[in-house]
Every structure is written in structure tokens, then in C-alpha cells.
Amino acid sequence: MSQIDIPEKAHFTDDLEPAGGWGSLKEVSTTLMEQDAVIHGMQALPRQNKLHGFACVSCSWAKPADPHAFEFCENGAKATAWELTSNKAAPDFFLQHTVSELESWTDYELESTGRLTKPMRYDAASDKYLAVSWDEVFADIGAELRTMEPEKVVFYASGRASLETSYMYQLLARMYGNNNLPDSSNMCHETTSVALPRSIGVPVGTIGLDDFQKTDCMLFFGHNTGTNAPRMLHQLQEARQRDVPIITVNPIRERGMVAFVNPQSPVQMLTPDQTCISTQYLQIILGGDTAAAMGIAKWLIEADDAARASNQTRVIDADFIAEHTHGFEAFADKVRATGWEDIERFSGIARSELAQAAQTYARAERAIIFYGMGVTQQREGVQHIDMLTNLLLLRGNIGKPGAGICPIRGHSNVQGQRTVGITEKPELAPIEKLREQYGFEPPTKKGMNTVETCEAMLNGEVAAFIGLGGNFLRAAPDHSLTEPAWRDIPLTVQILTKLNRSAVVHGRKAYLLPCLGRIETDQQESGEQAVTVEDSTGRIHGSKGLIDPAANTLLSEPAIIAGLARHTLEPNPRVNWDAWVADYASIRDAIAETFPETFHDFNNRMWTPGGFARPLPARERIWKTENGKANFIPPATLNPHAELPDRSGETLRLMTTRGDNQFNTTVYALDDRFRGVFGTRRVLLMNKEDMKKRDLHAGDFVTAETESDNDVTRRVERLRVQPFDIPQGCVVGYFPELNPLVPLWHHAKGSKVPAYKAIPIRLILEYRGAEST
Structure with a gap:
């Protein structure tokens, strides 16, 4: 197969259509037809993100208790079609292509081959993947892992796996002997997990869908909502109909935040009508988030200083700051000492525009700040989030209805897998509870995150890489260094539904373990199974597949984890992996025992309309920080590029x-x-x-x-x-x-x-x- 991405044949246009509308319907229809998934797609899509249906396999945006008739977006429908494709990468496909040949294919070409159907093992003599039995796979991998130093084995998890699978996976890693549990959070929102606990005491956002109906103002930083969380556009459209101002801060004028046509609105679909989502758009320079937030804060504090001097109504929430926060004076002094010239220079935004945004924010009684990976995936990402939190604290916009902070997560359960123990940081894992519950000594040494895994690969210190979904190698940085190092790993194992680059660029020994998709029925000994996921707003939902599996040779992710555990670990009378696979409700009972505050009565609550909420103390103005307060944290610098090289002057x-x-x-x-x-x-x-x-x-x-x-x-x-x-x-x-x-x-x-x-x-x-x- 030839490369299909030929830049000379590309074309470009400045005539951009709005997000949603007929364009989305056309795209969904085209994808369903290309994947020969029209019939299955029509069966599945009406149940997507619905109660007793299945949770979308792509983004993790909230699932409402009162869903729309079609509670999916364009990309969510494409993800469904991609999983339900009739195309198959069966063993005969691999007999026709060497792995070296497959390495030359694009990402699109690899995944377009379709669903994997049988476990495969790399054969160096023929340079091909050859089919093997599940028993052989588990025995071989288990034998390899038993000979290795536990600290050199990596257990990576993408955000696709359910809460049940993720819980089993972290237990497998810890019983094996390490905390090497890098995950897709390390690629995206680990910055959130570092920043928010020290400022407000929780590692996740504080809002729910109910806050959209109560807010007076929204600010978006570094997020392409129209592509990465399009279902949110419905809530934003409803907010605009209430005349709620929406301020967007982003280097690109992303189309979804400019113009949206609701595909479920006959009026908008049949007329030129469209919704302008953003009421003000600030096109900052890359890295200018701290400076832009500083400009808004400076206007607020200077206006408050003037109001206080003239005995006028305060601009900041002085009572909230006095009762609930620490560090305000140091922060305010830093803001006062920062000049407008530097703010304009490092944000790329004029003082007048920042003042306009600040005035809009100041008029709102309740405001929400949203942000995405445009903020978290920067050198100064932690500082950027600190500044966004500072803005909210200035006006008491944490812990009241219609207000709060909302990191918009990516993959469908990336937040949830952390909730059940997928973390390389032992202090964040339920170590004591696992020791008591399962009678083993959990490791206490810090494990490797994504970057540290890559560093260990470069140093030849990774003996095996087990990938629970995802495409680690392709998503990782520095390919010229990481790809050669990846090839030297003694053992790579990929649990996945389709081919990707992490599968065709392989270690010295390599296995592909094909699993059921979330949309497929999961039949086990006790009957059809359901799983659970957590959305971006901290709500836990049930999810149940409804389409026949792509092949009868596929195993579920819990069954694969259990197979690896049985052949790798010493028997433990307190862990019955087979019983867990037979009935996933028993896994949820185990999760509830480990995390009683969050998951008590788990099985009875998993089908709560809109999901049941995990405890979020900051939402109640309870601050689980070291000092028991919400903390203002002054920024160290406005210049995000001060340390980066510019040898040519043309950077x-x-x-x-x-x-x-x-x-x-x-x-x-x-x-x-x-x-x-x-x-x-x-x-x-x-x-x-x-x-x-x-x-x-x-x-x-x-x-x-x-x-x-x-x-x-x-x-x-x-x-x-x-x-x-x-x-x-x-x-x-x-x-x-x-x-x-x-x-x-x-x-x-x-x-x-x-x-x-x-x-x-x-x-x-x-x-x-x-x-x-």
C-alpha cells in the first residue's frame, strides 16, 4: 500500500463552515459507509451516552441525565464507526504483509485495516505476526515476566479502559512488584493533577452540568471545544441563549468557538441561523496564558484598590478571601508590581482587550473557567493553571453553584483510571488498603511516568512494556531517539483493538492481544457484563455493549488482565481473578472495599441518571490542602520562553x-x-x-x-x-x-x-x- 498523505495534492480554503450542521452529518455518514458500519452504527448511535447504553469510546465529556435524542458528536460517531467497522486485520492479512512493510504505512492506513481478531506473536524469521492461542500467549508472556526484574517492567494504561479493568491492572502491577503505571494522564492532564491539589485540594475539576444553568460568565483557555468536546457546544449554545458572555483565550480562532449550527435544531439546519459562541476572543501568543490571566487579575485588583479607597463596593470577594484563602497579599503585591507593558508583550494582547475581559468577569456573580491541553502541555503549564485558579479565587468562584474550574479531559476514562489507582505515585495509591485487603506488600518506590519511561528506554532499563490500549510510541515525543530504543525492549505487549504504530514498531519479542470494544456485548459466565467510566465532571456512569463482537476469538480486557495475572503472579487466596472475570459486579465490590468513600454501594448506583458524583471537597469549600485553605500562588515569570534557545534569531x-x-x-x-x-x-x-x-x-x-x-x-x-x-x-x-x-x-x-x-x-x-x- 502506498502512502496516501501527498502534500502536493492537498488543497486549502479560507471559506470555513461552522461547527456542527450539515457538514457534521455528511462526515458521520461518510465514515459509517467507509467502515461498512451503517447497520451496526444505526443500532448503536441512539444508545450512545444514554442510560443503560454505552459510554462514548472517545471523549470524556459529561453524560446528562436528560440526554438529547442523539447524545453524540461528530467525532464520537466516527469513533463508534471505527470500532464497529466490518474490516478485519485477521491472521491472513498478516501473512500477506511483513512487519517492516507495515511500518511504512501511515497512521490512517494502519487503523483502516480493521479489527484484530486473534492473538499474534512476532516471528523474526519471517518478519511477520503469526497467530497463536490465548493459552500460549499467556504462558509465554507470564514465563518472560517471571524472569525479569519487576522495576524494569512498565504497565502503561490509555484512558480507554473501564474502571473495572483499570483497577485489576493496577493491582496486577503492584502485586508484580512496581508502581510503573504511566498513563495517558502523563501525556495530557498530569499538570492538572499537580497544580489543583496544592491550590484547592482536589486533582480534578469542581463543576457539574447543573452549573451551566447557573453561571453568569465562562472563560475558555487553550481548548478546541468544537473538535475535542463537541457535545459541550449544546450547553454553550444554551448559555448564549441566556446571554451569558463567553470569553475565549487561544492562539487560534477555533471554528467551534466562533460559529456553531446545532444538528438537532430544525431552525438552524434549515436556515442560515448559527450561534456565535464566543463574545470576546483573545488570540494570545503561544505560552501567553499566565500573562493574559495576570492582565485580568491586575485590572481587578487595581479596580478593587480604587473602590476601597473611595468606600465603594469591592471588586474582589474580600469575605471569601479572608475566610477561605491563604497568600492573597503576596499575590496582590506581585500583581501590582507587574507592569502593563510586560503583560501586553508576553500575552500578545492589548491592555484594552484584557480590561474588557476583566470587566465582563467582574460583572458576573458566578463564573467558570475551562481549560484544555493548550494549557497543560506547556513548560509553564502548572503555573498557567495556578493563575487561572487565582482568578477564580479573587471573586470567590470556587465552591458555589454556577462557578468553578473545569479541566476538559480527553480520553473517555482517563480521569477514572486515576480514581481507581492507576498512578506511578505511591502516595496517591491506596497502598495501606491494598495491603490489608489482599495480604501482600505493595511497592512503595515511585514508579515511572511517561517521560521517565522514555528516559529508561534510552538507557536500556526497560525489560518489558505492557500497553493497555493507546499508542504510546506514536504519542511520545522525540521519535528519533525513542523509536530505536523501543526496538531494543526485550518484550512488548499491546492490548488493543486495531493496528497502530506501537504494534508494528515492536520489541525483540512482541505480542498483539486483541480485545473486545466497549460497544460490543461482553458475555461471561454469569451473563452479559457492564462496565463503568468516570467523565470530566467526576460523575461515574455504567456502560453496556450491544453489538456482537467483531470475532468470537476476542477476549475482554478484564479477561486478558486476569490471564496475564494467573500466569505471572504467585497464587493469592484473596484474589480470585477468574471469579472477577465471571462477574464484573464482584470487581466493583472489590473497588468499593478499597475506596469506600467514593464507591460505596457501587453496583446499585452505577445506573444513576447523569452518573453518581465522586466526593469533591472543594465544591463544598472544604480545602484538602496542607494548610486547610485555598491558596493563591503567584507566578514566577510572565515570559514562557526565557529559557528556550533562539540561536538563529529566527525561532x-x-x-x-x-x-x-x-x-x-x-x-x-x-x-x-x-x-x-x-x-x-x-x-x-x-x-x-x-x-x-x-x-x-x-x-x-x-x-x-x-x-x-x-x-x-x-x-x-x-x-x-x-x-x-x-x-x-x-x-x-x-x-x-x-x-x-x-x-x-x-x-x-x-x-x-x-x-x-x-x-x-x-x-x-x-x-x-x-x-x-
Whole structure:
């Protein structure tokens, strides 16, 4: 199969359609037909995100108690079609293709081969994956793991796995002897898990869907809602109908936050009517989040100083600050001492625009701040979140209806797997309870996160990598270093539904373990099973598949974890893996015993309409911080790029992003209609002045190289440049194609989340495109 991403055949447009509308319906229909999943899709989609239905396998946005007739978005429907495809990557497919050949295929081509049907083992003599039995797989992998040093084995978890599977997986890792449980949170919202506990005492957001009806103002930082959580646009549209102002702070004018046509509204579908979601849009420079938030805070504090001097009504919530917070005076002094010139310089936003945003925020009695990976995946991501929290604390907007902070998570259960113990940090795991419950000595040494796993790979210190879903290698940074190191791992095991790059680039011994998808019926000894997930607002939901499995040779994720455990671990009379697989309700009983505060009466509550809420003390203004207060935390710097190299004086700041035909590393098609890009993902979107300065024209092809002070060359070639509405000095390209430009050291301070934003790069002209000549 030939490469399908040919940049010369791409086309571009400035005529962008709104999010939703007929475009979404067309995209969903096309994907269903391409995957030969029309019949199964029509059966499944009406039950998506519904009570007694199945939770979407892509994003983790909240599932309402009173859902719409169609409670799915365009990308959620594509994810469903992708899982229910009639295409199969059966054993005969692997007999026709060597693994070396498959390595040359694009991400889209690999996943388009369809569902894996049987367990496969890599055969070095033929360079092919060959089918083996499940018994053989478990025996072989177990024998290998029993010979290895536990501290050199990694148990990675993507955000797809259910609460039941995740709980079993963390127990397997800890009974094996380590806390090496990196997960997709390490790739995205670990920054949240570091920042929020020290400021408000919880590692997750504080709002629920009910707060949308009560809020007076919303602010969005660093999130492409129209692509990454489109179902939220319904709540935003309803808020706009109540005249709630929505301020968006982002380097790109993302289409969903500008124009939305509700596919479930006959009026909007049959007329030119559309909803403008954002009432003010601040296009900051990459990394300018702290400076922008500082500008809003400065206006508030200066206005409050003036109000206090003239005995007027206070602008900040002085009573809340006095009763509930610590560190206000130090923060206020820092704000007062910061000049507007620096704020404008490092945010890229004029003082007048920041003042307008501050006035809008000040008029609101209740406000919510949302943020996404545009904030968390930066070197100063923790500081950015601190500043957003500071803004909320200034006006008492934590712990009251219609107010709070909301990190918008990505994968469908990425937040939930942390709730049941998937973490490399032993202090966050229920170590004492596991010791008491299962009678073993859990490891207390800190495990490896994503970046540390990559570092260990480079040092030859990873003996085995077990992947529970996901596409770790493709999502990881620094491909020129990590891919060669990955090939040297003695054992790689991937539990997955489809081929991806982490499967075809393999360790010295490699296994593919195909599992059931969430939409498929899961028949076990006690009958059909259901699982649970946690959404972005901390609500836990039941999920039950309804479509026949892609093959009768597939095992469920719990069954695969149990098979690995039985063949790897010493028998433990307190853990009956087979009984857990026979009846998932028994797993939930075990979870409830480990985490009684959150999961008491788990089985009876799992079908609560809208989900049941995990305890969130900050929502009740109970602060589980060291000092028992909510903490103001002053920023260390406004300049996010002070330490980054700029040897040539021509450095641009690269922001990697996902397209509208994409979920994480899964690419459904090469078009990104919300940015006007069609037929390619090998593109750099640039400010016109930056192009002019470098004598570049639309259609020219360049090599991008990372500016670095070390001797490692990081480059991506054959990238087509196109003009785009983005602040000067910033450039946009696609994840994961541009991950080779992200150095392993370029991660968020404090959380080690790979910083896929604001990467320092320079461009080298390869050849002129047709437009130039």
C-alpha cells in the first residue's frame, strides 16, 4: 500500500463552515459507509451516552441525565464507526504483509485495516505476526515476566479502559512488584493533577452540568471545544441563549468557538441561523496564558484598590478571601508590581482587550473557567493553571453553584483510571488498603511516568512494556531517539483493538492481544457484563455493549488482565481473578472495599441518571490542602520562553494540534475542514508576516528543525507552508506527525507532561511550490 498523505495534492480554503450542521452529518455518514458500519452504527448511535447504553469510546465529556435524542458528536460517531467497522486485520492479512512493510504505512492506513481478531506473536524469521492461542500467549508472556526484574517492567494504561479493568491492572502491577503505571494522564492532564491539589485540594475539576444553568460568565483557555468536546457546544449554545458572555483565550480562532449550527435544531439546519459562541476572543501568543490571566487579575485588583479607597463596593470577594484563602497579599503585591507593558508583550494582547475581559468577569456573580491541553502541555503549564485558579479565587468562584474550574479531559476514562489507582505515585495509591485487603506488600518506590519511561528506554532499563490500549510510541515525543530504543525492549505487549504504530514498531519479542470494544456485548459466565467510566465532571456512569463482537476469538480486557495475572503472579487466596472475570459486579465490590468513600454501594448506583458524583471537597469549600485553605500562588515569570534557545534569531514557536478528523493518534481522514486543510496533514500553518520575513509563499515545502542546545538533530521534512490566522512568531502543525520535533526534555515543569506546545523551531526551505513559481 502506498502512502496516501501527498502534500502536493492537498488543497486549502479560507471559506470555513461552522461547527456542527450539515457538514457534521455528511462526515458521520461518510465514515459509517467507509467502515461498512451503517447497520451496526444505526443500532448503536441512539444508545450512545444514554442510560443503560454505552459510554462514548472517545471523549470524556459529561453524560446528562436528560440526554438529547442523539447524545453524540461528530467525532464520537466516527469513533463508534471505527470500532464497529466490518474490516478485519485477521491472521491472513498478516501473512500477506511483513512487519517492516507495515511500518511504512501511515497512521490512517494502519487503523483502516480493521479489527484484530486473534492473538499474534512476532516471528523474526519471517518478519511477520503469526497467530497463536490465548493459552500460549499467556504462558509465554507470564514465563518472560517471571524472569525479569519487576522495576524494569512498565504497565502503561490509555484512558480507554473501564474502571473495572483499570483497577485489576493496577493491582496486577503492584502485586508484580512496581508502581510503573504511566498513563495517558502523563501525556495530557498530569499538570492538572499537580497544580489543583496544592491550590484547592482536589486533582480534578469542581463543576457539574447543573452549573451551566447557573453561571453568569465562562472563560475558555487553550481548548478546541468544537473538535475535542463537541457535545459541550449544546450547553454553550444554551448559555448564549441566556446571554451569558463567553470569553475565549487561544492562539487560534477555533471554528467551534466562533460559529456553531446545532444538528438537532430544525431552525438552524434549515436556515442560515448559527450561534456565535464566543463574545470576546483573545488570540494570545503561544505560552501567553499566565500573562493574559495576570492582565485580568491586575485590572481587578487595581479596580478593587480604587473602590476601597473611595468606600465603594469591592471588586474582589474580600469575605471569601479572608475566610477561605491563604497568600492573597503576596499575590496582590506581585500583581501590582507587574507592569502593563510586560503583560501586553508576553500575552500578545492589548491592555484594552484584557480590561474588557476583566470587566465582563467582574460583572458576573458566578463564573467558570475551562481549560484544555493548550494549557497543560506547556513548560509553564502548572503555573498557567495556578493563575487561572487565582482568578477564580479573587471573586470567590470556587465552591458555589454556577462557578468553578473545569479541566476538559480527553480520553473517555482517563480521569477514572486515576480514581481507581492507576498512578506511578505511591502516595496517591491506596497502598495501606491494598495491603490489608489482599495480604501482600505493595511497592512503595515511585514508579515511572511517561517521560521517565522514555528516559529508561534510552538507557536500556526497560525489560518489558505492557500497553493497555493507546499508542504510546506514536504519542511520545522525540521519535528519533525513542523509536530505536523501543526496538531494543526485550518484550512488548499491546492490548488493543486495531493496528497502530506501537504494534508494528515492536520489541525483540512482541505480542498483539486483541480485545473486545466497549460497544460490543461482553458475555461471561454469569451473563452479559457492564462496565463503568468516570467523565470530566467526576460523575461515574455504567456502560453496556450491544453489538456482537467483531470475532468470537476476542477476549475482554478484564479477561486478558486476569490471564496475564494467573500466569505471572504467585497464587493469592484473596484474589480470585477468574471469579472477577465471571462477574464484573464482584470487581466493583472489590473497588468499593478499597475506596469506600467514593464507591460505596457501587453496583446499585452505577445506573444513576447523569452518573453518581465522586466526593469533591472543594465544591463544598472544604480545602484538602496542607494548610486547610485555598491558596493563591503567584507566578514566577510572565515570559514562557526565557529559557528556550533562539540561536538563529529566527525561532518560531510550534503548537501541535489535532484535526477535526482525529481523536488522539487515531486519524479518521486527512481533512481538517475547520482549518481549511484538505488531503494532507503534512502542513505548517503560519502567520503571513512570518512567511514574508522568511521569503516563503503558500505551497512552498520546508524542513522544520528544533532549536536545541544539545547535539541531537530533530527534524521533519516535506512540510507544506500555508498562511493562517495565528499570532506572529507562532506556527501550527499536526500531532502526532510533528512529535519528532518535541525534545524529551521539553516537558511541563513539575508534572513532566510532554510540552507539545511552544516548541522552538526554525524552517529550512526545501523547494518552491507551484504558487511560488
